[in-house]
Amino acid sequence: MFSRAYRAAITIPPLLWVALFLLLPYALLFCYSFWSVSPAQMIVRSWTLNNYRELFRVNVYLQTLFRSMWIAARVTIFSLLLGYPLAYYLSFGAGVKKDFLYQLVIIPLWVSYLVRAYAWKTILGSDGVLNTLLQYVHLTSHPLNFLLYSPFAVVLTLTHIYTPFAFLPIYAALEHIPRNLIEASHDLGAPPLQTFRRVILPLSIPGVLAGATFAFVLSLGDFLAPLLLGGPSGIMISNIVVSLFGAAYNWPLGAAISFGMLVLVIGLLFLSERLEKKWSFR
Amino acid sequence: MASVIQPEIAPGTVRTVPSLLSIHEVAKSFGPTPVLRNISLDIAEGEFLTILGESGSGKTTLLRIIGGFETADSGKILMGGERLDPLPPYRRRVNTVFQHYALFPHLTVEENVGYGLRVAKVSREELASRVEQALAMVKMTAYAGSKPSKISGGQQQRVALARALVNRPQLLLLDEPLSALDANLRRQMQVELKSLQREVGISFVFVTHDQDEAMVMSDRIALLRLGELEQVASPREIYSRPATAYTAQFIGHTNLLRGEVKGGIVRCHSLSWRVDLPDGPVLFSLRPENIRFAAGPLGSNAVHFRARLRTRIFHGATELLQAECADGLVLSLRTASYDNRHGDLDLEFAPADAIPVRDSDDLKNRN
Numbered sequence: 111m112f113s114r115a116y117r118a119a120i121t122i123p124p125l126l127w128v129a130l131f132l133l134l135p136y137a138l139l140f141c142y143s144f145w146s147v148s149p150a151q152m153i154v155r156s157w158t159l160n161n162y163r164e165l166f167r168v169n170v171y172l173q174t175l176f177r178s179m180w181i182a183a184r185v186t187i188f189s190l191l192l193g194y195p196l197a198y199y200l201s202f203g204a205g206v207k208k209d210f211l212y213q214l215v216i217i218p219l220w221v222s223y224l225v226r227a228y229a230w231k232t233i234l235g236s237d238g239v240l241n242t243l244l245q246y247v248h249l250t251s252h253p254l255n256f257l258l259y260s261p262f263a264v265v266l267t268l269t270h271i272y273t274p275f276a277f278l279p280i281y282a283a284l285e286h287i288p289r290n291l292i293e294a295s296h297d298l299g300a301p302p303l304q305t306f307r308r309v310i311l312p313l314s315i316p317g318v319l320a321g322a323t324f325a326f327v328l329s330l331g332d333f334l335a336p337l338l339l340g341g342p343s344g345i346m347i348s349n350i351v352v353s354l355f356g357a358a359y360n361w362p363l364g365a366a367i368s369f370g371m372l373v374l375v376i377g378l379l380f381l382s383e384r385l386e387k388k389w390s391f392r
Numbered sequence: 393m394a395s396v397i398q399p400e401i402a403p404g405t406v407r408t409v410p411s412l413l414s415i416h417e418v419a420k421s422f423g424p425t426p427v428l429r430n431i432s433l434d435i436a437e438g439e440f441l442t443i444l445g446e447s448g449s450g451k452t453t454l455l456r457i458i459g460g461f462e463t464a465d466s467g468k469i470l471m472g473g474e475r476l477d478p479l480p481p482y483r484r485r486v487n488t489v490f491q492h493y494a495l496f497p498h499l500t501v502e503e504n505v506g507y508g509l510r511v512a513k514v515s516r517e518e519l520a521s522r523v524e525q526a527l528a529m530v531k532m533t534a535y536a537g538s539k540p541s542k543i544s545g546g547q548q549q550r551v552a553l554a555r556a557l558v559n560r561p562q563l564l565l566l567d568e569p570l571s572a573l574d575a576n577l578r579r580q581m582q583v584e585l586k587s588l589q590r591e592v593g594i595s596f597v598f599v600t601h602d603q604d605e606a607m608v609m610s611d612r613i614a615l616l617r618l619g620e621l622e623q624v625a626s627p628r629e630i631y632s633r634p635a636t637a638y639t640a641q642f643i644g645h646t647n648l649l650r651g652e653v654k655g656g657i658v659r660c661h662s663l664s665w666r667v668d669l670p671d672g673p674v675l676f677s678l679r680p681e682n683i684r685f686a687a688g689p690l691g692s693n694a695v696h697f698r699a700r701l702r703t704r705i706f707h708g709a710t711e712l713l714q715a716e717c718a719d720g721l722v723l724s725l726r727t728a729s730y731d732n733r734h735g736d737l738d739l740e741f742a743p744a745d746a747i748p749v750r751d752s753d754d755l756k757n758r759n
Binding site for chain 2: 288290291293294295296297298299300301304308309312313389391
């Protein structure tokens with residue numbers, strides 16, 4: 111349909127971009143993960159599996175990975191619990207306010223992630239808004255310390271940040287349900303709750319899966335929220351990678367962890383896509 | 393004209409069947425636009441009633457009000473003597489076949505048909521046997537395990553019908569269920585649907601914009617125009633005795649003749665005949681098939697006239713001719729297509745076939 115030259119002209123730039131800024135760095139990362147660091151802090155370019163052995167030998171890596179997954183799982187659950195009812199309300203109950211409310215959900219995405227994370231710091235800190243309020247109304251006599259620098263703070267912040275990501279695909283899935291199916295269900299005697307359970311929920315599963323995948327994958331790899339709000343008990347796997355590439359100067363081990371994460375995430379995305387296919391009926 | 397399969401009810405017969413559904417003075421507006429005005433209609437048990445109308449006539453809205461998907465602004469609906477209109481759709485013993493079938497895409501054919509029974513918590517054995525029966529009734533047993541996306545439009549149509557009928561509703565609503573099918577399948581489904589309705593004996597309220605379809609299937613037709621009932625009668629009666637010019641034109645072809653009655657004689661252009669009507673202006677509907685070639689010597693009481701053949705439109709078994717009288721009056725007439733006459737034609741019609749109708753133009757200009 112298009113001339114060869116035209117096709118080349120439109121496909122080569124993006125391919126080059128991807129090759130240069132995505133595939134090449136990944137390839138380098140992959141190489142690094144099999145290299146090592148000499149006692150003199152030099153990268154030794156000889157192949158070894160030691161980095162990957164280290165991953166399983168030193169407890170802190172696996173522990174942190176599991177903690178990260180547990181935090182990501184909680185973020186996912188809370189994002190769905192908030193995002194689904196919100197999406198449901200917007201799609202079915204909001205009427206003329208729909209577009210306005212949709213914008214309200216989207217607007218926070220335009221605000222810098224950093225600003226939103228810092229906002230929680232000022233809310234949860236020992237001199238923060240929440241503690242000041244609790245003391246003012248005499249619910250506590252001294253600041254509650256578990257609020258900030260804890261996994262709780264990380265889960266709260268990440269839930270706040272990633273709920274719109276869970277909301278969007280669910281909302282899209284709900285909007286795609288033909289409304290005459292809901293009328294048909296009512297017509298066949300099913301009251302609203304049963305209609306939800308038998309028709310709306312099953313037809314929105316692909317959206318829920320996509321939303322859950324977004325929330326889980328994005329929060330699993332997050333490093334800013336734990337850095338700012340996590341404290342020692344809220345450290346996540348990305349913080350370890352950051353320190354290995356920074357202060358610890360162990361790029362090979364950092365690369366090995368990163369690659370492990372990459373494989374894990376690709377596996378999750380693959381699984382999520384398979385499940386979404388299974389639950390779509392078009 | 394399509395062949396008219398008619399129940400054994402002669403025109404004018406008084407129905408004694410008890411009424412199942414009564415619609416009383418229902419009105420509905422969307423914003424400032426009135427969609428239905430003052431609709432009163434009774435539907436008898438076991439009756440096949442068609443709500444016929446052009447798009448925008450309010451027919452679908454009326455059906456949706458009966459189903460509970462829209463609320464009337466005023467008026468009431470009774471079913472079996474009890475108020476139906478305050479009930480939500482899921483409490484009405486009414487089922488609907490939706491225009492685009494609305495089959496649940498995530499359920500198989502069998503699960504779709506069993507949906508209403510499962511909701512009603514019917515026992516497992518009864519559910520299985522009723523679903524099987526319903527599928528057999530619409531000849532879809534072989535597709536029980538298929539998803540709706542894997543079967544054709546006609547098959548989806550049958551499943552939608554089975555899904556509604558399996559619940560044994562007192563009343564079945566059908567919203568242009570055949571409009572998405574191609575012409576041949578459509579004709580076949582019309583006959584099947586009608587015989588199915590006879591078989592199950594449930595009242596059907598069928599919405600369509602297709603007057604041929606309404607003729608073929610209905611016991612009675614309710615013709616809706618701009619939100620008002622124009623005429624409610626059996627297909628035979630509505631065709632042969634249209635009450636208004638609109639009805640006469642909408643259902644089949646007709647010639648409208650405008651004339652003046654004076655002293656028991658009507659004059660209409662150069663034609664005149666004896667009528668039993670009061671003096672004043674009058675409008676007649678004269679069906680093309682009621683104009684025939686003058687057979688023999690003048691006599692009888694037929695209105696005789698002469699007209700020149702203008703055009704002929706071939707329709708298969710019949711042909712529609714247009715003939716112009718000397719005074720410019722153009723009339724359509726239907727003849728068998730093998731008739732090969734041309735030039736000036738000697739024509740006649742029986743005065744009894746010229747039906748006085750109410751002028752509908754006042755309605756046309758009202759909005």
